[in-house]
Amino acid sequence: xxxxxVSLLMRRTRLLLxxxxxxxxxxxxxxxxxxxxxxxxxxxxxxxxxxVASVIGGGLRARRAANLNQGLRASLRHVGxxxxxxxxVQTPAALLVVVGEPIANVRPSGLPSYAxxxxxxxxxxxxxxxVLQPHFVMFVLRVAWFYAG
Amino acid sequence: xxxxxxxxxxxxxxxxxxxxxxxxxxxxxxxxxVRLATGILYTALDRLTAEGHVELVSEERVGGRVRRTYGLTxxxxxxxxxxxxxxxxxxxxxxESGAEKKAGIAARKLRTT
Numbered sequence: 001x002x003x004x005x006v007s008l009l010m011r012r013t014r015l016l017l018x019x020x021x022x023x024x025x026x027x028x029x030x031x032x033x034x035x036x037x038x039x040x041x042x043x044x045x046x047x048x049x050x051x052v053a054s055v056i057g058g059g060l061r062a063r064r065a066a067n068l069n070q071g072l073r074a075s076l077r078h079v080g081x082x083x084x085x086x087x088x089v090q091t092p093a094a095l096l097v098v099v100g101e102p103i104a105n106v107r108p109s110g111l112p113s114y115a116x117x118x119x120x121x122x123x124x125x126x127x128x129x130x131v132l133q134p135h136f137v138m139f140v141l142r143v144a145w146f147y148a149g
Numbered sequence: 150x151x152x153x154x155x156x157x158x159x160x161x162x163x164x165x166x167x168x169x170x171x172x173x174x175x176x177x178x179x180x181x182x183v184r185l186a187t188g189i190l191y192t193a194l195d196r197l198t199a200e201g202h203v204e205l206v207s208e209e210r211v212g213g214r215v216r217r218t219y220g221l222t223x224x225x226x227x228x229x230x231x232x233x234x235x236x237x238x239x240x241x242x243x244x245e246s247g248a249e250k251k252a253g254i255a256a257r258k259l260r261t262t
Contacts (some may be wrong), residue, residue: 028191030215035168035187050186058188062195 009045013037015142016052019059021066089122150232156183157193158202158221158229165206165220168194194219202228 013036017029036055040047047055067078096118153175160166160174171194172185185193197203202225207218221229 031168031217032187032191034211034214034216035172035190038169039172039187047187050184051188054186054188056188058192061192 005043005045009037009040009047012046013040016047016055017059019056019063021059021063023066024062086123089125090119093119093122150228152179153183153185153189154193154197155229155232157185157190157197158225161203161219161221161225162229165218167216167218171219197225201225 010033013033016036017025017033020029020032032055036047036051039051046052070078096114156175156179157171159178160171166174168187168190172187172190175183175185194203198205198219201222203219204222205217206220209216209218
């Protein structure tokens with residue numbers, strides 16, 4: 001195995017650790033990385049699939065635990081961000097519904113209007129983005145880049 | 150106590166081990182039935198440490214990385230022992246009644262022939 005492969009494996013494994021919340025990663029990250037690398041046979045570019053799956057599961061579990069322990073103030077801030085984001089997405093969508101009403105009467109029955117699709121898609125995006133959080137969105141993009149590369 | 154937890158504790162009976170060694174030992178002890186993956190192992194270690202069944206014994210740096218060794222606490226040994234006793238009781242119920250049944254069948258056969 002060339003040194004390039006080892007460094008790629010290391011980078012991918014470190015990326016995988018991003019599933020864990022920052023505090024947890026600081027405490028346990030290096031240790032988990034060490035164990036993950038031991039489960040990987042030489043010459044492989046990724047740890048085994050079941051190891052990857054277990055780390056994703058463990059990371060999300062640790063995130064949930066960290067979110068539950070974050071205290072009232074941080075929880076309220078999260079709720080505030082959520083509410084603001086929902087409003088930001090839904091206000092234009094609601095406007096579209098009003099404007100689109102005359103057009104909606106013309107559309108063939110049974111098909112959803114663009115406005116309805118907009119609301120559904122917008123809400124979905126906000127929920128996904130909030131669940132994942134900004135760091136996590138970046139992380140997903142980087143994973144996609146890794147797969148593409 | 151769930152089976153993976155049981156075998157994680159059992160893996161530490163002979164002395165403290167680090168993460169990967171616990172995974173391997175638990176696999177060996179269970180005849181390959183318990184195959185712990187990394188994420189599951191650390192979730193279990195978090196919980197067992199919080200419950201006071203397992204504790205951090207030592208911490209060393211190997212090539213710039215941290216390797217932590219975990220050991221059974223007294224509470225952990227006691228919990229493992231209690232679970233082993235419970236399973237032994239449950240096993241005896243079946244194994245001994247099985248032996249009686251066999252004896253019963255043999256006796257009936259003798260009578261009919």
